[in-house]
Amino acid sequence: MSGNWKMNHDHLTAIRTVQALGFAVSAKDYRVVDVSLHPPFTAIRSVQTVLESDEMPISLGAQDCHFEDKGAFTGEVSAAMLAKLHVKYVIVGHSERRMYFGESNEVVRAKLEAVLRNHMVPIVCVGETLDEREEGATSERLSAQVTAAISGLAEESVSQLVLAYEPIWAIGTGLSASVEDATQACGLIRSLVAELSGEGASRAVRIQYGGSVNPQNTAEMLAAAGIDGVLVGGASLEAASFAAIISAAAGSSDA
Numbered sequence: 001m002s003g004n005w006k007m008n009h010d011h012l013t014a015i016r017t018v019q020a021l022g023f024a025v026s027a028k029d030y031r032v033v034d035v036s037l038h039p040p041f042t043a044i045r046s047v048q049t050v051l052e053s054d055e056m057p058i059s060l061g062a063q064d065c066h067f068e069d070k071g072a073f074t075g076e077v078s079a080a081m082l083a084k085l086h087v088k089y090v091i092v093g094h095s096e097r098r099m100y101f102g103e104s105n106e107v108v109r110a111k112l113e114a115v116l117r118n119h120m121v122p123i124v125c126v127g128e129t130l131d132e133r134e135e136g137a138t139s140e141r142l143s144a145q146v147t148a149a150i151s152g153l154a155e156e157s158v159s160q161l162v163l164a165y166e167p168i169w170a171i172g173t174g175l176s177a178s179v180e181d182a183t184q185a186c187g188l189i190r191s192l193v194a195e196l197s198g199e200g201a202s203r204a205v206r207i208q209y210g211g212s213v214n215p216q217n218t219a220e221m222l223a224a225a226g227i228d229g230v231l232v233g234g235a236s237l238e239a240a241s242f243a244a245i246i247s248a249a250a251g252s253s254d255a
Helices: 011-024 027-032 041-053 079-084 095-101 105-117 130-134 138-150 155-160 179-197 199-204 215-223 239-254
Strands: 002-004 036-038 059-062 089-092 121-126 162-165 206-210 229-232
Touching: 002 089, 011 041, 011 239, 027 239, 036 089, 041 059, 079 105, 089 105, 105 121, 105 138, 121 138, 130 138, 138 162, 138 179, 155 179, 155 199, 162 179, 179 199, 179 206, 179 215, 215 229, 215 239, 229 239
Parallel strands: 002 036, 002 229, 036 059, 059 089, 089 121, 121 162, 162 206, 206 229
Antiparallel strands: none
């Protein structure tokens, strides 16, 4: 389970939210569900301090990084810098980065390589727009994005990845893909991994669903074959709602 806070929560609010999450999630849920939090850059150090001082079983994540480890890139943050803060997961290729900041498949691949190079785990986002979906181009879009991301990577590297299917039309809209649609898309992604990187990588890679996630659709999604987790946006900003999603995921894992 990954909570992407996007451009929300200053460092003080972040501290309070993480502390509240510590009280809201039961220890038994953490035993069966891997959880990561992805605060904005300004709150990463604060969140790291709370997680480590309270020994919370939550992994620290980041929302993005630059593809170079250092250099004259004003305003950017490198994967190397994030690794020094004990970040474990870094989101790359989120649809908002692709859409608002013009990130191409080539840029996403370069960022993925930077994350791996610095011994962290990329969460690689792929997904189609509403127009592409209505034109029947979902498979073509996913194939292009997945191929650009992993083609030529060693099987061992691909096996470490998390791939997040996030239909762009469902992000922040209150709409959610049906279980059938999400299962079909995630199945396609896994088959592409098998084709490009081998059956071992296909079995090992973890695939998330993201798009207006809530406790109700979390349980439905994770009950379906081939969906291993969820990438949560707005519902991760409040401890109570994110805890409910974690609990739903843990219940699904127990079933």
